[in-house]
Amino acid sequence: MTCPITPTYLWFLGAFLCGSVPFGLLLMRLAGKGDVRAKGSGNIGATNVMRVGGKGLGLATLLLDVAKGFLPVFLAARAGMGPGLLGFLALTAVLGHVFTPWLKFQGGKGVATAMGGVLGYHAAMVLPPLVVFVLLVLAFRYVSLGSILAALTLFLTALGLFGGRFILAVPAGCPGHWSVLAWAGMAGLVIVKHHANIGRLVHGTESRFWGPKN
Secondary structure, eight states: OOOOOOOOHHHHHHHHHHHTOOHHHHHHHHTTOOOGGGSTTOOOSHHHHHHHHOHHHHHHHHHHHHHHHHHHHHHHHHTTOOHHHHHHHHHHHHHHHHTOGGGTTOOOOOHHHHHHHHHHHOGGGGHHHHHHHHHHHHHHOOHHHHHHHHHHHHHHHHTTTTOGGGSOOOOTTOOGGGHHHHHHHHHHHHHHHTHHHHHHHHHTOOOOSSSOOO
């Protein structure tokens, strides 16, 4: 069985541009709430939008950020792109979000867009990271902590540590194992983008998602 690969730079360009749309910034401005980069943590992602703009805008940002990771990967998979490239396509969408050219390459942290890319790649693969994220946020109320360890869990999932059901089946002869490098890059990127949060977590000054700060 051959691997149906249709590689083209247009898929990757499209994924990067799709990921680069700063929905959090746009929604805040459309709602008349100003520039989200000047408020809260200064991040354009759903967590900061929810803190400073309300639950509705935060949820809308979350869904749109997930969608911009999901759509390129889902469509490319339907067009016949194989697993070896799909992982890198998902990473490209996350790179677009993190380094959006419309904001002088200063974007978000990539968590929601990464989730969308994983969903488009293989929906079951998102379950272990999502469980880790939810449990940690419920237990400690730190979205950053949940995001960091969920990113690490994603890489461990890609390595097969949680079983074959969470890994996309690869047709014989298709170099799907290449995608492990993409998941490693994605996890590393998300963790690096949380470097300031890691410092605040260590020093006990990180803001909790709800309730008292500490």
